[in-house]
Amino acid sequence: MNTALIIGAGFGGLALALRLQSAGIATTIVEARDRPGGRAYVWRKDGFVFDAGPTVITDPDCLRELWDLSGSTMADDVDLIAVSPFYRLKWSDGASFDYGNDDPALLAEIAAFDRRDVEGYARFLRYSEAVYQTGYVELGAKPFLSFLDMVRAAPALVRRKAWQSVYRSVSTHIRDERLRQAFSFHTLLVGGDPMRTSSIYALIHSLEKRGGVWFARGGTNALVDGMVRLFERLGGKLILADPVEQILFEARKVTGLRTRSGRTLHADMIASNGDLVHSYGLIAGSRYAARQTRVLARRRFSPSLFVLHLGLRGTFPDLAHHTILFSDRFKPLLNDIYRDGRIPPDPSLYIHHPSATDPSLAPPGHSTLYALAPVPHLGHADPDWHSFGDRYREIVLDRIRDQLIPDVRERITTMFHYTPVDFSADLGAHLGNAFSLEPLLTQSAWFRAHNRDDHFENLYLVGAGTHPGAGIPGVVASAKATASLILGDG
Known part of the structure; x- marks a missing residue:
């Protein structure tokens, strides 16, 4: 196989594209959003840089390996800074x-x-x-x-x-x-x-x-941009802001993609870094794909997230880069989210304070912060997030006020939030899930989505829904597994 199309420029899609392009396969990535990154999107507002996530970088060697494939050096494109404490x-x-x-x-x-x-x-x-x-x-x-x-x-x-x-x-x-x-x-x-x-x-x-635990200078988006620069230097092509609307097929082979703008692209193979249910839904007219969509939709998907982004006046030298605020109801809260479909009134929070490590992410004398609260996905709890999000924001701010920054509300200069509805709308995430399939033993390894489809012989999958799972090392490892199949099949 000499040509490849990849749907989605998340970490999994980018890592796979780098492996294929380095091996001499002419690769094009087609991304629905206006920027690469997938869940690692970025917003720039009022002089602040707000990473959507993921923000915890571990196993930097798995990333360096992507540069090593072409004799390149990761440090030429990305500056990783050690975070301490983790x-x-x-x-x-x-x-x-x-x-x-x-x-x-x-x-x-x-x-x-x-x-x-x-x-x-x-x-x-x-x-x-x-x-x-x-x-x-x-x-x-x-x-x-x-x-x-x-x-x-x-x-x-x-x-x-x-x-x-x-x-x-x-x-x-x-x-x-x-x-x-x-x-x-x-x-x-x-x-x-x-x-x-x-x-x-x-x-x-x-x-x-x-x-160790690391952070990319400039934010997680700087790591994404570094991967894109390497991919394009190697001759790869990235198409942005053009969602794939259909995967074309003949018999048991996929043949190309049709995008919203009217493009029709063809290649020897196709890989999807998109949501699993959404990806199979793109194969219109295939009874097999329709069955796969139904089967996957019945699987257990991970919860979603409520993420509050804050630009604050002042700096906080005593606030760590990564802080976890535990709820007093550790086990019952998990039941709320995973089993009972209740939105916790007392959420545990992951606080990301990137300007502790890289002050350039905020204007002078200011700080960038986000607070992430796990919440049930839309299949378990579906309030009107357009209005409920404003109320939940106040609950999150109360937690930050009580445990970290007493005058947090008075310091806010920029604020916005991201809800399960946004995960669904922006990422095509089934039920607004944040991490694809829940990582249960019965949904791991062979029980997870396969890196090569069982029916279409040149259709491949990569990313959090495949083995081994979510997180940067997980999706980068999934790209390595998928690439081994493609290059071996070639």
Whole structure:
């Protein structure tokens, strides 16, 4: 195969495009929005730079590898800055926990909660390193196309007790409830409930320990722009602001794309980095695709997000780059979001404060901030977000006022929010989900969307809905798995 079309310029689509273009396959990306990035979109307002997300960069080596493929150097296009601490975790009783890569400091933080958990943490770290080797190094970029692939992986998954939840695995080693939350919340950053997500996802702790947590100077959008520059230097073509409206096919081959502007593009193969349900819905006239759309729509999708973006007067040297504010109702709140379809009145918040690391993201003497609250997707809770969003914004501001910035409202110069309705409208996300399929064991590996379609022999998938899942390392690994199939098939 000599030519390729990719739908969507998110991290997965860009990573796949770089792999294909580096291998000599003439690749064109077709993106619906006016900028590349997908979920890593960016807004520039009143001198502030607001990244939509994702904002946590781990395993920078998986990104550097994309430049290495063509003999290029990532540092020529992207400046990564180490973030320390990785996260500051806070509870309403005033307790705080700095979570980072300084081992003596981390052990001292753990001991301040419960000295017995220092040894428990050492056991958990050994477990995390073991599942990292199994789930990320060995299986992370391996495509699962047949159930036999899953059977071959099963013994390793059984050894790592993959049927247990992350929270259960952490609790086996750690006694203090707040520390249990501290070492299991990561699944929320990839759309998973710590009480239900497979303990394989405990590998995220080892991933962070090994590779650190990073931020791209200029924001996550600067990483996207760096990938685009490399892609175009290699001869790749990027089409913006032209949504794909139809995937064309003949028999068991896809043949091209038709876009809203009237373009018809043809290639030897097509890959979609779009939402799974939306992608199959583009294959009009195919009974197989219609069936796939129905099947996928019945799967369990991750929750959505309410994201409040703030431009504030003043700077906050004591406010970490990443802060987690835990609700007092950790387990019941998760049930609200994942099981019962209730929008929490007391949300846990992830606070992103990028101007702590890169002051250029705000005007002088100002700060850029966003607050992210997990909420049910539209299939579980569907208020009128156009009006309810304003009310929920006040709840989020109250949480920031009470725990971080007492006069936050008086400091606001720029403010806007993003809701599940926006995820649906802007990204074609089924039910407004934020992370594609929920990362359950029964929706992982072979049970996730396959990197090559089972019917159309030259249709491929990449991104959060495929193996291994959401998050920058996950979608970049999915691109590696998909590229291995394409280049092997070629």
